[in-house]
Amino acid sequence: MFEGLRRIFRGLTEKISGKISKKTLTEILDEIFLELVECDVAYVVAEKIVEEIRLRYEERPFKNHNEVLNVLKEIILNILEKASNQNFINEITKHASKKKPVTIVFLGINGVGKTTTIAKIAKKLRDHGFKVVLSAADTYRAGAQEQIEYHAKKLNLPIIKHKYGSDPAAVAYDTVRYAENRGLDVVLIDTAGRMHTDIDLVNELKKIVRVVEPDFKTLVVDALTGNDALEQAKMFNEQVGVDNIVIAKMDADVKGGVALSLAYVIQKPIVFIGVGQKYDDLEKFDPQKIVSLIISEAK
Ligand SMILES: Nc1nc2c(ncn2[C@@H]2O[C@H](COP(=O)(O)OP(=O)(O)OP(=O)(O)O)[C@@H](O)[C@H]2O)c(=O)[nH]1
Ligand SMILES: [Mg+2]
Known part of the structure; x- marks a missing residue:
């Protein structure tokens, strides 16, 4: 990195x-x-x-x-530090004390790491004692439901899904009702990857947001996409609204510029960075730590 x-x-x-x-x-x-x-x-x-x-x-x-x-x-x-500070777990705790469930919709273009990030965050929340349910609202991509179901099984978490091709907003809605009925704390909603320029798919996202009124809209970007990650963040923020950001695949990116660009230009909280494919490969975005990685005495 x-x-x-x-x-x-x-x-x-x-x-x-x-x-x-x-x-x-x-x-x-x-x-x-x-x-x-x-x-x-x-x-x-x-x-x-x-x-x-x-x-x-x-x-x-x-x-x-x-x-x-x-x-x-x-x-x-x-x-x-232009990326305003937000401790994700504290934020969820704060919200959960006022209203349950806390709902989070994950946004991002195809293949950036949304589903993997959801699984990592689900584990983190579960380990902090939150009762979590997953929402398989990617009813679009072949294999998407099996992928998130696999994580639900591994992590021993409930999951709500419908048939492929069904309305993602209905899946998200049902998951929130399920959580309400059982007193669960957090709903994590997976969505189909979409190009920010694909109007139909962006409208579908807007519908999910209208229907469930999520507490957080979390954008996932892929560090390897470089400057395009910045364009994605701008577009998703304009079209749907972005509350915070996860930069996935930092481990695979040798350049590193995307963290600086997002922090300075978008100025939203960057809550986590993904540093691998395992559940625990998710780190808090820590400006001090990143600075010491970037600026160091030559050895
Ligand atoms: N090295 C590394 N790989 C990651 C990280 N996060 C996700 N991946 C990998 O990236 C690939 C795509 O991840 P997904 O979670 O399926 O991405 P997605 O955004 O849900 O993809 P779609 O549902 O197709 O839009 C998978 O092979 C993941 O294992 C990360 O932090 N580091
Ligand atoms: Mg996915």
Whole structure:
């Protein structure tokens, strides 16, 4: 994870510790800008990083490695912290104390990791003592129901499903009723992956949202899709509304820019990152930890 960004900042640290001319600084920063963009850092975010470094250097040239590292850490932390802080489990606890069940609809394009993320979150909630039910509201993709049923069995959780081709909003609605009747705490609603440009499927999502009025609309994006993840987040937010975000497949992404881009541009809570295919491969999004992965002393 984050190897690309780590390499860029290591190189940069070497180049700007010590006295350099304004012209050299500009050349170095131009190069860094392009490297950042190649690592999936959105244009505006790369620009922000480079300008911050320039300002800080012009205020006071960096004397040594340590000074550079401290400034870079501060800049990156500021960007990551734009994703407002939200402790997912605390948030669910808070909601559940007022109204049960807490309902969460998962959104995202095909194959990003929605169903896997639901299973991981279901396990986490179950382990925290919440009574969880899964909703197989992907009635569209062949094999989708069997996939989420498999997780329900493995995790020993109830699941509500209808036939393939049936109305996903009806499945979601039935799951909420089921939870209400049994006093369950949390409903996790799986949905069919859809391109954000597919109007019919987006309308179907809107219908689910109208019918169940979820407490959270959680967008799942795939770290490997780079800048497209940002476009997806913008579109889903405009079309359906997004309350918080999970970045899946961080483990498979060597670049790392997507976390910076989403945090800075979308400014919604990033609640988890997916770091593998197993149930426990879901970590809290921790800006401090990410900064220490990205900015580290060369070894
Ligand atoms: N390495 C890695 N793989 C993941 C992660 N999350 C999901 N996957 C894998 O990504 C693939 C797609 O995951 P799904 O959960 O089926 O994705 P989906 O969004 O539900 O897909 P559709 O239902 O087809 O839209 C599977 O092979 C998962 O095992 C992750 O954090 N890391
Ligand atoms: Mg799925």
